[in-house]
Amino acid sequence: MKRISYIFVGIGLLLLFVIGFGVRHAVLQANMDAYDGEVPFTLESALQFRNVQAIYEGGGLPARDPMIQYPEGIDVFRTDTVLAEYVYAAFARLLPSSIPLEHRVRWILIAWFCLSIPLMAWWVAAWTRSRSAGAVAGLFYAVALSSVIRSTGIEVSRENYAIPFLLAHLAMNAWALRRADGPRFHCWALGSALCLGMALATWDMIQFYVILWAVVLLVRAVRGRLDHDSSARFLWGSQAVALILVGLLSPYHRAHGWLLAPPLLIVYGVLLQGALTRLRPTPVSVRILVALAPLALLTAIPHSYGESYGHFTELLVAKIRFLNNKPADPSLLTFNQRIMWVPALDSATRALTGMLFPAKLWLVLVGIVTALLAGLIRRKESADSEDAQLPQYIFFFCTSFIAYIFFVRFHVYVSIFAAACIGWWWAWALRRRAWVPCLVGPFLLIGWTVESAQVLVDPGRWGRPNVYYRETQEVTEWLREHAAPEPVLANFGVSASVLAYGECPIILHPKFETRAIRERVRTYGETLFTKSEEAFRDWADEHGAVFYVYALGEFATRNPELQMRYFVDALQPPAEAAARVFEEAPHEAAYFEYLWGNRKYRVFRVISRDDERQADQLTIYAERALARGDLARAEDYAWAALALFPSQYRAREVVRHVTSLREQGFEYTPTTDEQENRLRLEDEAPVEPKPLNGTPYDG
Numbered sequence: 027m028k029r030i031s032y033i034f035v036g037i038g039l040l041l042l043f044v045i046g047f048g049v050r051h052a053v054l055q056a057n058m059d060a061y062d063g064e065v066p067f068t069l070e071s072a073l074q075f076r077n078v079q080a081i082y083e084g085g086g087l088p089a090r091d092p093m094i095q096y097p098e099g100i101d102v103f104r105t106d107t108v109l110a111e112y113v114y115a116a117f118a119r120l121l122p123s124s125i126p127l128e129h130r131v132r133w134i135l136i137a138w139f140c141l142s143i144p145l146m147a148w149w150v151a152a153w154t155r156s157r158s159a160g161a162v163a164g165l166f167y168a169v170a171l172s173s174v175i176r177s178t179g180i181e182v183s184r185e186n187y188a189i190p191f192l193l194a195h196l197a198m199n200a201w202a203l204r205r206a207d208g209p210r211f212h213c214w215a216l217g218s219a220l221c222l223g224m225a226l227a228t229w230d231m232i233q234f235y236v237i238l239w240a241v242v243l244l245v246r247a248v249r250g251r252l253d254h255d256s257s258a259r260f261l262w263g264s265q266a267v268a269l270i271l272v273g274l275l276s277p278y279h280r281a282h283g284w285l286l287a288p289p290l291l292i293v294y295g296v297l298l299q300g301a302l303t304r305l306r307p308t309p310v311s312v313r314i315l316v317a318l319a320p321l322a323l324l325t326a327i328p329h330s331y332g333e334s335y336g337h338f339t340e341l342l343v344a345k346i347r348f349l350n351n352k353p354a355d356p357s358l359l360t361f362n363q364r365i366m367w368v369p370a371l372d373s374a375t376r377a378l379t380g381m382l383f384p385a386k387l388w389l390v391l392v393g394i395v396t397a398l399l400a401g402l403i404r405r406k407e408s409a410d411s412e413d414a415q416l417p418q419y420i421f422f423f424c425t426s427f428i429a430y431i432f433f434v435r436f437h438v439y440v441s442i443f444a445a446a447c448i449g450w451w452w453a454w455a456l457r458r459r460a461w462v463p464c465l466v467g468p469f470l471l472i473g474w475t476v477e478s479a480q481v482l483v484d485p486g487r488w489g490r491p492n493v494y495y496r497e498t499q500e501v502t503e504w505l506r507e508h509a510a511p512e513p514v515l516a517n518f519g520v521s522a523s524v525l526a527y528g529e530c531p532i533i534l535h536p537k538f539e540t541r542a543i544r545e546r547v548r549t550y551g552e553t554l555f556t557k558s559e560e561a562f563r564d565w566a567d568e569h570g571a572v573f574y575v576y577a578l579g580e581f582a583t584r585n586p587e588l589q590m591r592y593f594v595d596a597l598q599p600p601a602e603a604a605a606r607v608f609e610e611a612p613h614e615a616a617y618f619e620y621l622w623g624n625r626k627y628r629v630f631r632v633i634s635r636d637d638e639r640q641a642d643q644l645t646i647y648a649e650r651a652l653a654r655g656d657l658a659r660a661e662d663y664a665w666a667a668l669a670l671f672p673s674q675y676r677a678r679e680v681v682r683h684v685t686s687l688r689e690q691g692f693e694y695t696p697t698t699d700e701q702e703n704r705l706r707l708e709d710e711a712p713v714e715p716k717p718l719n720g721t722p723y724d725g
Contacts, residue, residue, distance in 0.1 A: 035157065038147075038157075038161060039144035039147060039148070039164075040144070042143045042147055042161070042165065042168055043141070043143055043144055045165070045168045045169065046139075046140040046143040046167075046168035046169075047136055047137060049168065049174055049478075049481055049482065050136045050139070050140070050174055050177055050178045050179065051136060051178075051179075052481075052482060052485045053174060053178040053180075053481065053486075053488045053489070054132060054136070054178045054179045054180060055485075056484075056485040056486035056489075057178075057180055057485075057486055057488075057489035059486075060486050060489070061495050061496065064495065064496075064499055065180060065489070065495055066128075066495060066498060066499055066502070066523060066526075067128075067181060067182055067523075067526065068181065068490065068493055068498065068519075068520075068522065068523055069181075069518075069519070069522050069536050070522060070537060071181035071182040071183065071522075072522035072523050072525070072526035072527070073094070073106075073522045073525065073536070074110075074111060074182040075128070075131060075182050075526060076525065076526040077108065077111040078111045078114045078118070078127075078131055078182070079127060081111055081112055081115035082115040082118050082119065082127060087102050087103075087108060087111075088102060089101065089102060089103065090102065092531065093525055093531040093532065094525065094531075094532060094535050095532075095533070095534075095535045095542075095543065095546070096513045096531040096533050096569070096570055097513070097531075097569070097570045100535065101277075101281075103277040103278060104277045104278055104280075104281035105278070105281075105535075105537070105540070106278065106537075107184060107227060107228050107229065107230065107276070107278050108278075109187070109224075109227055109228050110187035110228055113138075113187070114131055114134050114135070114138075114182075117130075117134045117138075118130045118131060121133070121134075131179075131182070132179035132180075133179065135177075135179040135182060135183075135186055136177065136178065136179045138186065138190065139177040139186040139187075139189065140168075140177075141190040142167070142189045142190040142192075142193045143167055143168045144164060145190055145193035145194050145197055146160075146163050146164050146167045146193050146442070146445060146446070147160035147161055147163060147164030147449075148160060148197045149163075149193055149196045149197035149200055149446070150162075150163035150164075150445075150446050150450065150453075152197055152200035152201045152204060153200040153415055153419075153446070153450070154449060154453035154454075155204075155453070156449075156453035156456060158452065158453075158456065159449040159450065159452045159453035159456070160449060162448060162449045162452045162470060163445045163446055163448060163449025164445075164449075165474055166386060166444075166445040166448050166449075166473075166474060166477060167441065167442070167445040169474065169477050169478040169481060169482075170386055170441055170444075170445065170477045170481075171381070171382055171383075171384070171477065171480045171481050171488070172382045172383055172386065172437050172438075172440065172441035172444075173438075173441040173442075173445075174481050175382070175488050176438070178489075180489055180490060181490065184228055184229040184230075185229050185231065185438060187228050187229070188224075188225040188226075188228040188229035188232055189225075189229075189438070189442075191221045191222070191224040191225035191228065192221070192222070192225040192232060192442075193442070194217075194218075195218050195219075195221035195222040195225060195265075196218075198214045198215075198217040198218035198221060199214075199215075199218040199261070199265075201214045202214035202215045202218060202261050203261075203415070207256075207257050212260070215260055215261045215264050216264055218264075218265060219264040219265040219267065219268040220268060222236075222239075222265050222268055222269065223268035223269065223271060223272050226269060226272050226279075227272050227276050227278075231435070231436075231438070233287065233289065234426075234429065234436065235422075235439065236287075236289045237288060237289045238421070238422050238425055238426075239265070239289070240288075240289035240290075240292040241292070241421075242418055242421070243262055243266075243292065243293070243296055244292050244295070244296060244317055244318075246258070246262070247296045247299055247300065247313070247317060248299070248310055248313040248314050248317055249310070250303075252296075252300065266293045269289070269290060269293070270285065270293075272284065273285040273287075273290065281330065281334075282330060282331060282334040282335070283330030283331030283332070283333075283334060284331065286324055286330075286331050287331050288321060291320045291321040291324055292317070292318075292320075292321055294320045295316065295317035295318055295319055295320045295321060296317050298316055298317070298319065298320065299313050299316040302316055333541060334540065337362040337366060337544070340360065340362050340363055341362065341363050341366045341367060341371065342432060344359055344360075344363040344367070345367075345373060345432050350373040350431065350432060351373070352367050352372075352373070354587070356587075356592045356593070356594075356595040356597065357595050361544075361548050361593065361594070361595075362544065364592060364593045364594075364595070365547065365548075365593040367587075369434070369588075370434065370435050371434070371435055372433075372434050373431065373432060373433075373434070374430055374431045374432075374434050378434065381480075382437055383440070383441075383444070384476050384477060384480045385472070385473035385474075385476040385477050386441070386444045386445070386448065386473065386477060387427075387440075387444065388473070389444075389448050389451070389470065389473045390423065390448060390451075392451070392469070393447050393450065393451035393454075394420060394447070396451060396454065397416060397420070397454070416450060419443060419446055419447060419450070420447065422439070423440070423443035423444060423446075423447055426439035426440045426442075426443055427440050448470065448473075451466065451470075452466060494625070494626040494627075497624050497625055497626035497627055498520060498523050498626075498627075499527070500624050500627075501520070501523075501524075501528070501575060501622075501624065501626075501627040501629065502523050502524060502526075502527035502528040503527075503528075504528075504622050504629065505524060505528035505530050505573070505629070506527065506528045506529050506530075508621075508622075509528065509530050509572070509573045509629075510528060510529040510530050511529060511530060511531065512531075512572035512573060513530065513531040513532070513533060513569075513570045513571050513572050513573075514530040514531065514532055514533070514571065514572070514573045514574070514575060515532075515533040515534070515550075515566050515569065515571035515573070515574045515575070515632070516532065516533075516534065516574070516575035516577075517534065517550075517575075517577055517590065518535070518536035518547060519536070519577060520575060520577060520627065521533070521534045521535070521536055522536045524575065530573070533546075533566075533569045533570070533571055534546060534547055534550060546569075548594065549565065550565070551590045551591075551593055551594035551596075552594045552596070553565045553604070554590065554594075554603070554604050554605050555580075555590065555591045555594055555596040555599045555603050555604075555605050556594065556596050556599060556600065556603060557603065557604065558602045558603070558604060559602075559604040559607050559615060559616060559617050559618070560616070560617055561604070562604035562617075563604075563617035563618065563632060563633065563634075563635075564635065566632050567632060567634045567635055571632050572631070572632055572634075573621075573629060573630065573631060573632060574618060574629070574630045574631075574632055575628070575629055575630075576605075576608040576609070576627065576628045576629075576630065577626060577627055578609065578625075578626055578627065578628065579626070580605055580609060581605075581606075581609055591605070608628060608630070612628055612630070615630065616633075616673040617632075617633045617638075617673070618630035618631065618632060618633060619631040619633060633670070633671050633672075633673075637670040637671055638670075638671050638674075640670050640671075641667040641668070641670040641671035641674045642667075642671075642674070644663045644664070644666045644667035644670070644677070645663070645664065645667045645674055645676045645677045645680065647659075647663040648660045648661075648662075648663035648667060648677060648680040649676065649680060651663060652680050652683060652684065655692070657684045657687060657688060657692070660683075660684055661680070661681060661684045663677075663680075664677040664678075664680040664681045664684070665677075665681065668681070
């Protein structure tokens, strides 16, 4: 009977996986159909796909990638959490090579994330000791828009690789709490620690969960829950060791100062407090002071963790100051605050919350009220009781929801803990009289139906908004054919696509976690919107750009707070600003040669300072030849100058004079080869180029 029970459990978990995969594939297919099957990866997702492609083709990843943040490049393993790409590439090799790699990667992305759905069920079943509660939690997590919207395979996302590890950690943690000691307990505890470490090593935002984890650890420690419980110390201690090992072994986390991150400072404080308690009994107030001492002391000292993540705190301060409403006046914010206050880190609104959580939040609210009325949120002596863990997970949910109000991105955690709390509510109902589940059941069924309908009614709505897929594909194809492998300057919205699909090195990296990257983006935007075209050319030339891709729409009246001119505090750029030339009169640009464009993007050749100097030199040669009457040589030099610098107005004057003289019937022909060579040498004698004065000739 036990074996048959396991078979049914396995079938149920597989069914949850299939439901989750089917829902996400429906969204992906609807978006693919809308663009005739051509939906390229964008932003950081495009860079991740490029990494997968490089590993799949056997080249691996270089320690330093000179194609990103050209010309100096980036240290790949210190700039990104590179791990998932190897797994995706390995699975891609197992699928038929007749399927395009992009499609294989998308299916793998969906399948990998959907592992989190049976893991959700496994966790809640272990926590509540109710398989049906696990099934309810899994069903909600499988279909809820809040968990579907970023896991459809439309984009590669590190969170989708990390979340299954996070849920495996929670599940094994719950099973460990059910086993007080013995080999099984140690296996579950070590497995939980390993999965937590893997999740952190893959996705930065796991740090939010680790902060919550550290707060719970701190509370347990100061209340003495760990003093005489060796099993609890082993469970929490193994997880702490895993977090420390990530800081020691991961190049990314070493570079970002993870070992001095706030949650680990709390861990160090708990260890210090535990050592003090073993020496002599101490009151709770002293325990708290000792446990928080490392956090209080070391966070005041500047270090790499603060440099890497301080801009998030900076943004949070601004949101609190302005009551979570983005000010219309950009001068009230710093550059970091302006450029990060965008949709991914935007503030939640009622409309957005209603869209992401049409039913789940209401169900969780009713469940929490039920728990309060039932008196279940209170101190429990049995640490492995399902109700004893409820306050911890409600704390996780409430804190995640507060974070979501400030940063929409945290809907990921709200979705996880909301599904778990709904599962607990069903388990609680089953332990009551028969009429209680009969009352709760219909509520859950209606809520699940609402959540499912939100996704499956017109699934094409849930792609990436405001992304110009066709135009992006057109510009990257043009660059691959006409520009590669020359460096390209493009804004961070399209630069990753230029690299991944256009195969051109990029000047701007679409990531903001290092000061150098943020500083380069700031100077790019300020030069584009506040300085002249020549100054912008000098900036682009200084960074090695050969081509420039300008994205139209920077002067749109709608949503100016999402445009670069807002980010650099230049809502009304001066008349001579370079951006006005690219937007309004691309053919009149003096230092950029307009080459190609579509509805969204315009491509320019950057006329470098070397091009300009050479054009000046050739113009002098042309003027000498013209003065002597050698029209053919004068014309050749003039056109060579104009090929380098089309706005060289003196070269245009030479061409005009040559044309006029020929119309009058004048033509010069050297008498001998010796004279020809002598005159050529005279023409090309070294000269100092004359400075350009006035405005370029527009004839």
